[in-house]
Amino acid sequence: xxxxxxxxxxxxxxxxxxxxxxxxxxxxxxxxxxxxxxxxxxxxxxxxxxxxxxxxxxxxxxxxxxxxxxxxxxxxxxxxxxxxxxxxxxxxxxxxxxxxxxxxxxxxxxxxxxxxxxxxxxxxxxxxxxxxxxxxxxxxxxxxxxxxxxxxxxxxxxxxxxxxxxxxxxxxxxxxxxxxxxxxxxxxxxxxxxxxxxxxxxxxxxxxxxxxxxxxxxxxxxxxxxxxxxxxxxxxxxxxxxxxxxxxxxxxxxxxxxxxxxxxxxxxxxxxxxxx
Ligand SMILES: [Zn+2]
Numbered sequence: 443x444x445x446x447x448x449x450x451x452x453x454x455x456x457x458x459x460x461x462x463x464x465x466x467x468x469x470x471x472x473x474x475x476x477x478x479x480x481x482x483x484x485x486x487x488x489x490x491x492x493x494x495x496x497x498x499x500x501x502x503x504x505x506x507x508x509x510x511x512x513x514x515x516x517x518x519x520x521x522x523x524x525x526x527x528x529x530x531x532x533x534x535x536x537x538x539x540x541x542x543x544x545x546x547x548x549x550x551x552x553x554x555x556x557x558x559x560x561x562x563x564x565x566x567x568x569x570x571x572x573x574x575x576x577x578x579x580x581x582x583x584x585x586x587x588x589x590x591x592x593x594x595x596x597x598x599x600x601x602x603x604x605x606x607x608x609x610x611x612x613x614x615x616x617x618x619x620x621x622x623x624x625x626x627x628x629x630x631x632x633x634x635x636x637x638x639x640x641x642x643x644x645x646x647x648x649x650x651x652x653x654x655x656x657x658x659x660x661x662x663x664x665x666x667x668x669x670x671x672x673x674x675x676x677x678x679x680x681x682x683x684x685x686x687x688x689x690x691x692x693x694x695x696x697x698x699x700x701x702x703x704x705x706x707x708x709x710x711x712x713x714x715x716x717x718x
Pocket of ligand 1: 697715
C-alpha cells in the first residue's frame with residue numbers, strides 16, 4: 443500500500459501536472475471506486491494538490507475537492523502508455539488534451555467528491571492522527587512532535603508496530619516504513635508500546651523521519667503496484683533495510699538472519715538478535 447513517501451511523491455507530480463487545468467469530463471467505469479458527485483467537478487479548475495496521511499486531495503476553484511485513497515493497488519497515472527486498460531476505473535479528461543487515469547487491480551481504492559470546506563472536519567480526514575513528516579507536506583495537519591509521539595506510545599499496551607500503523611494515532615506510516623523504522627531504532631516490533639524507554643522513544647521518532655525521507659528521496663517503493671503519475675516506478679525497494687529480507691543475514695549485527703512473522707495480520711520483518 444502506498445504510504446507517506448509514495449503518496450507525497452504522487453502529490454508532488456500531480457501538482458506539477460494538474461494545477462491550472464480544467465476538468466472537461468469524468469468517465470466512471472466503476473461505481474465502487476467513485477460512487478457519485480463527479481458532475482460537481484465539471485468545468486472546475488485545479489488549484490492545488492494536498493496530502494493528508496495516505497490520502498491525496500485535489501482542490502478545485504469551485505469549492506469542491508476530490509479525495510483519493512489508493513489503498514492496496516491504486517494508481518494515478520497522467521496520460522500513461524497502454525491506458526486505459528482493464529484495471530482503469532475512472533478517467534478524468536483535462537484541458538490541454540491530457541488525461542488522469544485511476545487504475546486499481548484489487549479495487550479497494552476510492553474517490554470521494556466533497557465540499558472543500560467540509561474536508562478537514564468530517565469523515566476520513568477528520569479522524570487522522572498527526573503525521574510525522576515535516577517539510578513538504580501541504581496538508582495543514584498538525585505535525586507529530588516528539589512530545590506528542592511519547593504521549594501516544596504511553597497510552598497503549600498494544601505492540602509498537604501496530605500503533606505506528608494505526609492511522610488514527612499517527613498518519614502516513616504503513617507496513618514498509620514501520621518495519622524499516624523499528625529495525626533502524628533496534629526495537630523489536632512485538633514490544634508493548636508502553637514499554638519503550640524515553641531514549642528508545644526518541645530514537646524511534648528520529649528513525650521514522652529518517653526512513654520516510656529516504657523513501658521520498660527514492661520516489662517511493664514499487665514492490666507492489668505503486669506507480670508514479672509519470673508512469674515510472676519508485677526505487678526505494680532497492681534500498682530496503684529489512685522489509686522483505688527474511689532469511690538474509692542482518693546487515694547491522696551480522697549475528698542472525700532476518701525473521702518474518704505475522705503481527706496484526708501483516709508481514710513483519712526484524713532481526714531477533716539486535717532488535718531488543
Ligand atoms: Zn541484527
